[in-house]
Amino acid sequence: MSENQKNDTPGFTCPNCKSFIPLDIETLLMDGDITCPKCRTTFKLDNPPSRDILEKLKSVDKALKKNKGKIQ
Numbered sequence: 001m002s003e004n005q006k007n008d009t010p011g012f013t014c015p016n017c018k019s020f021i022p023l024d025i026e027t028l029l030m031d032g033d034i035t036c037p038k039c040r041t042t043f044k045l046d047n048p049p050s051r052d053i054l055e056k057l058k059s060v061d062k063a064l065k066k067n068k069g070k071i072q
Contacts, residue, residue: 016041029058 011022019038027034034043045054 014039014041025057025061028054029061 009020009022010024011020013019014021014036017036017039019036021034021036021043023034028045034045035041036043045051
């Protein structure tokens, strides 16, 4: 992934191999782990502020799916 793509793509740098790990909302909404595509190091969002934000994102995602096609 180029440096320019990294700037446009949400994500973070793996502390283990320094590879860029892209993240999207769907990945964050899944309750699974985040895995570095290069070295396979696994990360878990496991602090209370993250859980609160993720629950809010899940609510927004659910509302968007429920109203898909109705929003113009």
